[in-house]
Amino acid sequence: MMVLTLFLTFAKIGLFTFGGGYAMIPLIQKEIIEAHAWLTMKEFVDIIAVAEMTPGPVAVNSATFVGYKLAGVPGAAAATGGVILPSFVIIVAFATLFLRYKDAPAVKAVFKGLRPAVTALIAAAAISLVRASFVDIAGPIIAVAVLVGMLRFDLHPILAIVLAAVVGVVLY
Amino acid sequence: MRLLLQMFWSFFKIGAFTFGGGYAMVPLIQKEVVDTRKWVAGEEFIDMLGLAQTAPGPVAVNTSVFVGYKKARFAGAVAAVVGATLPSFLVILAVAIFFSEIRHLPAAEAAFAGVRPAVVALVAGAAYKIGRTAIRDLRGVAIGVVALVAITVFDIHPIPVIVGSATIGYFVFRRDFKAGVKPEPQASQNCGSLPDADPGLNPSSNPDAVCPGRGRSILETSGSGSSSAAGGPSRVENVDVEDQGR
Numbered sequence: 441m442m443v444l445t446l447f448l449t450f451a452k453i454g455l456f457t458f459g460g461g462y463a464m465i466p467l468i469q470k471e472i473i474e475a476h477a478w479l480t481m482k483e484f485v486d487i488i489a490v491a492e493m494t495p496g497p498v499a500v501n502s503a504t505f506v507g508y509k510l511a512g513v514p515g516a517a518a519a520t521g522g523v524i525l526p527s528f529v530i531i532v533a534f535a536t537l538f539l540r541y542k543d544a545p546a547v548k549a550v551f552k553g554l555r556p557a558v559t560a561l562i563a564a565a566a567i568s569l570v571r572a573s574f575v576d577i578a579g580p581i582i583a584v585a586v587l588v589g590m591l592r593f594d595l596h597p598i599l600a601i602v603l604a605a606v607v608g609v610v611l612y
Numbered sequence: 613m614r615l616l617l618q619m620f621w622s623f624f625k626i627g628a629f630t631f632g633g634g635y636a637m638v639p640l641i642q643k644e645v646v647d648t649r650k651w652v653a654g655e656e657f658i659d660m661l662g663l664a665q666t667a668p669g670p671v672a673v674n675t676s677v678f679v680g681y682k683k684a685r686f687a688g689a690v691a692a693v694v695g696a697t698l699p700s701f702l703v704i705l706a707v708a709i710f711f712s713e714i715r716h717l718p719a720a721e722a723a724f725a726g727v728r729p730a731v732v733a734l735v736a737g738a739a740y741k742i743g744r745t746a747i748r749d750l751r752g753v754a755i756g757v758v759a760l761v762a763i764t765v766f767d768i769h770p771i772p773v774i775v776g777s778a779t780i781g782y783f784v785f786r787r788d789f790k791a792g793v794k795p796e797p798q799a800s801q802n803c804g805s806l807p808d809a810d811p812g813l814n815p816s817s818n819p820d821a822v823c824p825g826r827g828r829s830i831l832e833t834s835g836s837g838s839s840s841a842a843g844g845p846s847r848v849e850n851v852d853v854e855d856q857g858r
Contacts, residue, residue, distance in 0.1 A: 454669050464670075490707055493720045495630045496700020497670035504704040513705070520701055524693060527669025531677040532689055534663050539682065542659070545789035546782060551659045553781010555746030556756035557773050558662045559739055564763040565635035566736040573728035582726060586733035590639070591741075597639045597734050598629045601727055608726020609719060 442511045443518040449476065450503045450522030457499065464499040478506055499523050578611055615684055616691040622649060623676050623695030630672060631727050637672035637696075639734040641679070642741065651683050654745040661742075662778075665770050672696060751784050
C-alpha cells in the first residue's frame with residue numbers, strides 16, 4: 441500500500457514540475473515534508489547536498505531516497521518510476537507529434553525561432569552555474585582548461601569530468 | 613536488440629557522469645548521441661531540448677525518452693530512460709543503505725569542487741556548439757539575445773521564453789520555408805512501401821493524410837542532415853551534424 445502511495449505521490453511531483461532540477465524542490469518539499477511528513481527538513485537538505493555530489497537529477501535522487509527509507513528497494517523503485525512516468529508519457533506524445541509534423545513549413549519556422557532560445561537557455565544555465573561553482577581561482581582555471589579541451593581538442597565530457605574530479609581531490 | 617542495448621549503455625554512461633543535474637547532461641548527450649552515435653542530427657537535438665523544456669520533469673529524463681523514442685519507438689524510450697536513471701538510482705540506494713543518516717562525504721565533496729567548474733565549461737561549450745547550429749542569421753541572433761536577457765536579467769521561466777520565441781519564429785521565418793512546397797525528395801515517395809511522404813505540406817488541412825508508422829523512415833533520411841533539398845532562400849536548412857562536431 442505504501443508502495444502505491446509513493447508511486448502516486450511522486451507521479452504527482454513529476455507531473456507538476458516544469459523546468460526540471462531545482463524547480464522541483466518546492467513541490468517535493470510540500471508533498472514529502474509537509475503533506476506526508478515522510479522526511480524532516482534536515483534530511484531533505486542532506487538529500488539535496490548528496491544529489492549535488494552524485495549523478496542524476498535532484499528529483500530522481502529524492503524519489504529514490506524517500507522511497508527506500510519508507511519501503512525498501514520496492515519503495516525506491518516505485519517512487520523513482522512514479523517521478524519519471526508523467527514525463528515519459530508526455531514526451532512520447534510530443535515525440536510522436538514532432539516526428540509526424542517536423543517537416544511542415546510552419547513547424548520548421550517555429551523551430552527556427554525556438555533554436556536560438558534553446559541556445560540562450562543553455563548559455564543562461566552556464567552563467568548561473570558560474571556563480572555557484574567558482575569559489576576560488578582554481579575554478580576559472582579548470583573551466584578554461586576544459587573549455588579549450590572541449591572546443592579545440594574534442595575532449596570527451598566524461599574524461600573532462602573524471603580529470604576535474606581528480607584535480608578536485610588533489611586540491612581540496 | 614543491439615540498438616536497445618547500445619542505447620541503454622549510452623544513456624547509462626550519460627547518467628553516471630551527470631553531476632549538477634539538468635543542463636549538465638546536455639554536453640554528454642550531445643557528445644554521445646549527436647557526435648558519436650549520430651542517432652540525432654544537430655538541429656533535431658536542439659529541437660528536442662526545446663520540447664523537453666516545455667514538458668514537466670527533469671530535462672535529462674525528457675531528452676533521453678525523446679532520443680530513445682526517435683530511434684526505436686517505445687522500447688527505445690524505455691531503454692534510454694532506464695539507462696539514464698539507473699546510475700543515480702543505484703548510487704542513492706547505496707547511500708541510503710550504507711549511511712543511516714546522510715553525511716557529508718569529504719572525498720566526494722573535494723571531487724565535486726573540481727567537477728563543478730568543469731561542468732560550467734562543458735555547459736558553456738555545449739551552448740557554443742548548439743549556437744553554431746541554431747543561429748544562422750541576424751534574426752536568430754536577435755531572438756537569442758532577447759531570450760538570454762529575458763532569462764538572466766528578468767528571470768523569466770523557460771516555458772514562456774520557448775513558447776514566445778517559437779511564436780516569433782513562426783512569423784519571422786515563415787517565408788523562408790515557402791520553398792518547402794516544392795517537391796522534396798521525401799515528399800515524392802508514397803506512404804505504403806516507403807513511408808516517407810512529407811507530412812507537413814499542409815498539416816492543418818489534411819491531418820488524415822498521415823500514414824501510421826512513417827516516422828522511422830523519415831528519421832533515417834532526414835536525420836543525416838539531408839532533410840531538405842529545397843533550394844531558394846532556405847539556405848539555413850541543411851546543417852550537417854559534422855559541422856558542429858569537428
